[in-house]
Each structure stands twice: as C-alpha cells, then as structure tokens.
Amino acid sequence: MASLTTMFGRNARFLRRRAALAITAAAVLAASALPAAAQEARLTAEGREALALTIYEQDLALVSEQRRVNLAAGESQLAIEDVSNLLRPETVLLSAPGLRVLEQSFVADLLTPQRLLEASLGKTVRLIRTHPETGADTVFDAEVLSLAGGLVLRVDGQIEISPPGRIAFAELPPGLRSEPALLARLASQTAGEQALQLAYLTSGLSWRADYVARLNEADDTLDLQALATLTNGTRSDFPAADLRLVAGQVNQSVRPRMMARQEMEAAMPQAMAVPADVARAPQSASDRYVYSVALPVTLLRGETKQVPLMSAAGVKVTREYRFDGLAVGNPNIEEIGPVSAALVMELENSADLGLGAPLPSGVVRIYGPGPGGQPLFLGEDRMAQTSEGETARLSLGRAFDVTARATRTAFERLSQRSYETGQRIVVKNAKAEAVEVLVGGTLPQGWSMLEESAAHEKESANRIVWRLQVPAGGEAEVSYRIRVSN
Structure with missing residues (x-):
C-alpha cells in the first residue's frame, strides 16, 4: 500500500510538473503571439512634415499637421509626442490611407x-x-x-x-511621461512609411488685432497698419507653422464644441497648402473671416509675438468735435460746464477711401506729427469689428481749446404732466483755425421743439444735435425751447 501511495505521489508530482511546463509553454506562445500593440513606437516632432495653426480669438486653436510614420502591418501602438499639453482629447482626428484607429487616449500625467x-x-x-x-x-x-x-x-x-x-527609484512607474503624448492603437493594412494626418483642438492659443495709425499734417488721411498679436500659453513649440487667424466668435458652452469630422478634414488640406509670398485677402467662411499670414510663423511656448496682418495708406478720415449731454430737458439742471469737446475720428471702411477689407476688432493707437517732426501719441480706442462699408468711430480724448457751457434760460410748469424749458449753449474756440462742432443730447420722451435759433438734426427719436461753425478765437451759440408732455 505504501508503494502504491508512493507511486501515486510521484505520478501526481509528475503531472503537476507537466501542467506547470504546459502553462509556461502556453504563456511563451501567447507572448510570442501578442500583437505589435505591445511594442510602443514613438512619433516625435522630427517626423513632422507640415504644420498649420488656425487660431481663434477665444483661447482656442485648431492644430493640423502631417507626420511621417513607419508602421507594421496589423496592429501597432503609437505614442505621438510633441503635442499641446492643453489638447482636447475628444476632438482628435487621426487618419491615413488604409489605417484604422482602434482606440486612442491622451496621457498628460507628467513625470514630477x-x-x-x-x-x-x-x-x-x-x-x-x-x-x-x-x-x-x-x-x-x-x-x-x-x-x-x-x-x-x-x-x-x-x-x-x-x-x-x-x-x-529603481525604475519609472508605468504611465508617467516627461511630455504629454497621444496614444493610439492602430490597425494598418500595409507595412511601411505612411503620411499620418493629425488634427485637434487645443486651448492656450489666442490672437488679437492691434492697430497703429499715423495721421498726416492735414489730419485728413492716415496710414493704418494692423498687427496680429499671438499668444502661446501652452508648453509646446509650433515651428514654421502655416498660420490662419479667425475673426469672429464661435459658440462655446462649458468647452468649445467638438469640431465635426467633416469640418476638420476640410480644414486640413487648406492648412497644408504652401503659403504665398504676399499677404492673402481675408476669406469669408461661415459668417466669419479668415486671415492667412503670408509667411510661416514660429510660435514658441510661453511666447507673445506680433506679425503683420494688413496695411493701408492714405485712408481718409474726418475729425469731429462733439459735445454730448449738453442739451437736456431736466428742469432741475441750471448749468452744465464748462466742458471740453470730445475728439472723435471717423474712418469709413470702403475701397474708395483707402480700406475696403473687413477689420477685426482691436485697439487702434493713433500718432500724429508733433513738434520738431517727432511723432506725438494722440490717443487710443477700441474699434469694434468693422465690415466693409461701415464706419468706425474712435474717441481720442478731449480737445483742450474747444469748450462749451449750457445754461437754463426758461422753465414753466404747465400741469402735473407737462412743462416747458429752454437752454442757451455757448461754444468757445481758442484754436487758430475755425472748427465745426456738434452739440447735442438726449431729451425726455414726449418732447416737442417750440423754438430754436438753428435747425437741429435727429440722431434717434430722443437724441438731437446741432452743427455749429465756430470761428478761430471766437464763439458760437444755440438756444432752444421745448415742451415735455408725459
């Protein structure tokens, strides 16, 4: 019995050893049969063949690029490095002939x-x-x-x-990387080099328009230069990028919407186009304007850079001296002033007057001729987005030598709901040349003009203005009486 027990024990140990050997052999065979996805291939910026940036004004950009990659047939794991650390994974689009994306993920868990x-x-x-x-x-x-x-x-x-x-530490923990990476498990029909198209939306990139204008001696024309101020708030470099700037707001909820696949695919061939040697005219697209910068632009991490956007010479402008708020129908106000005239400059966006291109919103800084031929800073103002055919109005501050004072000249209560009131407005000009001055204000609802020393113009239902010619070193005045019935 003992010998049988010994024999069965030896057989059991033999069978266990055979089973262990079988498990080990199966593991070896399984490991040898693992797809190429287990071997991760790195794709860095060295494989980049083309790069384009489409930057919006709202901390948003579309990055479109083409990289050369060598893939084996079947499944492979690819780590795409040198992408924006603020990449939005849900917007990534990978494509190449004969290539299928099985899964993709963005790893931003950096080594610290x-x-x-x-x-x-x-x-x-x-x-x-x-x-x-x-x-x-x-x-x-x-x-x-x-x-x-x-x-x-x-x-x-x-x-x-x-x-x-x-x-x-003896080794690095899995999943930690020195730089962000986009991981993709791919299935390729063929082996060899391929052109991989990559597009994604990212935060951290934005632009704004800044204008510099120089007035001529006669103050009737100016030379205007528009600069695009680019800001890269990511930890990524974008070298020699074909740059497009989009003027206009795109709808965003909590995060910018995911760009449709067709829209991103349509954007990529344009982004890969070779830039022209001269600045290209802005193109209208989906109720926005796209400005293409003529030469490739390198935008380094943390960098703010300015590039020329457009320019125009001899743009016709008109200067306006204006008093708003002097004409009032409030009987409790006895006197206003003296106040200085607001200095307003108007330029009409038309080809006949030197412009004729859509102007993105931005700050306009205006310089004029100063003593000794040196430029003098005259003021700055934010210009709203100005389409072709519209007029931009820029406030340059207050005129030192053109002042006005308004005095109440009459008041009569007719009933609890109506009264009559009048004003006399005197404008003085200490300049060496005559000026045209606009004097106006907002009157109460239910007003009617009873008498006035000069005809007024209506800018709206309750806003009126008078145009006065004020001689050099002299003055001009307007007086009026209105009735207000509520």
Whole structure:
C-alpha cells in the first residue's frame, strides 16, 4: 500500500510538473503571439512634415499637421509626442490611407517628483544618506507610507517623517511621461512609411488685432497698419507653422464644441497648402473671416509675438468735435460746464477711401506729427469689428481749446404732466483755425421743439444735435425751447 501511495505521489508530482511546463509553454506562445500593440513606437516632432495653426480669438486653436510614420502591418501602438499639453482629447482626428484607429487616449500625467512618490505609495524605494565628514553614501531600503502633509517612510524598522537624504527609484512607474503624448492603437493594412494626418483642438492659443495709425499734417488721411498679436500659453513649440487667424466668435458652452469630422478634414488640406509670398485677402467662411499670414510663423511656448496682418495708406478720415449731454430737458439742471469737446475720428471702411477689407476688432493707437517732426501719441480706442462699408468711430480724448457751457434760460410748469424749458449753449474756440462742432443730447420722451435759433438734426427719436461753425478765437451759440408732455 505504501508503494502504491508512493507511486501515486510521484505520478501526481509528475503531472503537476507537466501542467506547470504546459502553462509556461502556453504563456511563451501567447507572448510570442501578442500583437505589435505591445511594442510602443514613438512619433516625435522630427517626423513632422507640415504644420498649420488656425487660431481663434477665444483661447482656442485648431492644430493640423502631417507626420511621417513607419508602421507594421496589423496592429501597432503609437505614442505621438510633441503635442499641446492643453489638447482636447475628444476632438482628435487621426487618419491615413488604409489605417484604422482602434482606440486612442491622451496621457498628460507628467513625470514630477510628487507623481513619482505618489506612484510609489506602499512600495519600497532607496534612501541614500551621505556622511557629512567622509562623504560616503549609505543606502537604505525605505517603504513609502504616506504623502499627506509630508513624506512618511519606514526606514530600518522605524517610522520617519520628512527624513533626510535622497530618494532613488529603481525604475519609472508605468504611465508617467516627461511630455504629454497621444496614444493610439492602430490597425494598418500595409507595412511601411505612411503620411499620418493629425488634427485637434487645443486651448492656450489666442490672437488679437492691434492697430497703429499715423495721421498726416492735414489730419485728413492716415496710414493704418494692423498687427496680429499671438499668444502661446501652452508648453509646446509650433515651428514654421502655416498660420490662419479667425475673426469672429464661435459658440462655446462649458468647452468649445467638438469640431465635426467633416469640418476638420476640410480644414486640413487648406492648412497644408504652401503659403504665398504676399499677404492673402481675408476669406469669408461661415459668417466669419479668415486671415492667412503670408509667411510661416514660429510660435514658441510661453511666447507673445506680433506679425503683420494688413496695411493701408492714405485712408481718409474726418475729425469731429462733439459735445454730448449738453442739451437736456431736466428742469432741475441750471448749468452744465464748462466742458471740453470730445475728439472723435471717423474712418469709413470702403475701397474708395483707402480700406475696403473687413477689420477685426482691436485697439487702434493713433500718432500724429508733433513738434520738431517727432511723432506725438494722440490717443487710443477700441474699434469694434468693422465690415466693409461701415464706419468706425474712435474717441481720442478731449480737445483742450474747444469748450462749451449750457445754461437754463426758461422753465414753466404747465400741469402735473407737462412743462416747458429752454437752454442757451455757448461754444468757445481758442484754436487758430475755425472748427465745426456738434452739440447735442438726449431729451425726455414726449418732447416737442417750440423754438430754436438753428435747425437741429435727429440722431434717434430722443437724441438731437446741432452743427455749429465756430470761428478761430471766437464763439458760437444755440438756444432752444421745448415742451415735455408725459
């Protein structure tokens, strides 16, 4: 019986060894049969063949690029590096002939000392201490117990809080990278080099228009230059990019909407086009205007850069001296002023007058001729988006030598709901030349003009204005009486 038991025991051990060998052999065969996805291929910016940026005014940009990649037939795992750290994964579009995307993910878990420690919680690391006199290093095995409020290690059987020394790691924890990467599991029909098209939306890139204008001696024309101020708030460099700037607002909820696949695919061939040697005229697209910068632009991480957008010479302008708020129908106001005239400059956006292109909104800084031929800063104002055929109005501040005062001359209460009131407005001009001045204000509802010394113009139902010619070193006045019935 004992021999039978011994025999059965030997057979059992034999069978267990055979089973273990079979499991090991199966594991080896399974490992050899793993798809190429287990071997990750890196695709860096060195494989980039073309790059285009379409930047919006709202902290949003479309990045379109083409990279050369060598893929094996079947499945492969690709790590696309040198992408924006603010990439929006739900907007990524990868495409190439004969290529199918099985899955994709964005990894922005970057390698930092804190993340190394967090990945080592409950694990053993090496703690290196250097003797202060001999300089010799002593290495201890240390278990990372906690990072809450500070580093807690178990060293040589003792718990230490924020222990002295250097911490060394035998290997990097999986998933941590020095730079963000887009991971993609792909299925390719053929092996060899392919042109991979990549497009995605990202935050961190924006632009605005800034204008510089120089007035001529006669103050009737100016030379206007528009500059695009680009800002790169990402941790990525965008070298030699074909640049397009979109003027106009795109609808956003919490985050910018995901761009439709057809829209992104349509954008990419245009983005890959070779830029012209001269600036291209803005193109209308979906109720917005797209401005293409003539030459490739390099935009480095954290950089703010200006590039020319458009220019126009000899643009005709008109200067206006204006008093708003002097004409009032409030009987409680006895006197207003003296106040200085607002200096307003108008330029009509038409080809006949030197412009004739849609102007994106931006700040216009105006310089004029100063003493000794040196330029003099006259003022700045934000110009609203100005389509072709519209007029832009820019406020340059107040005129020092053109002033006005308004005095109430009459008031009569007719009933609880009606009254009559009048004003006299005197404008003085201390300049050496005559000027035209606009004097106006907003009157109460239910007003009617009873008498006036000069005919007024209506700018709206309740806004009126008088045009007065004021001689050099002289003055001009207007008086009126209105009835208000409510």
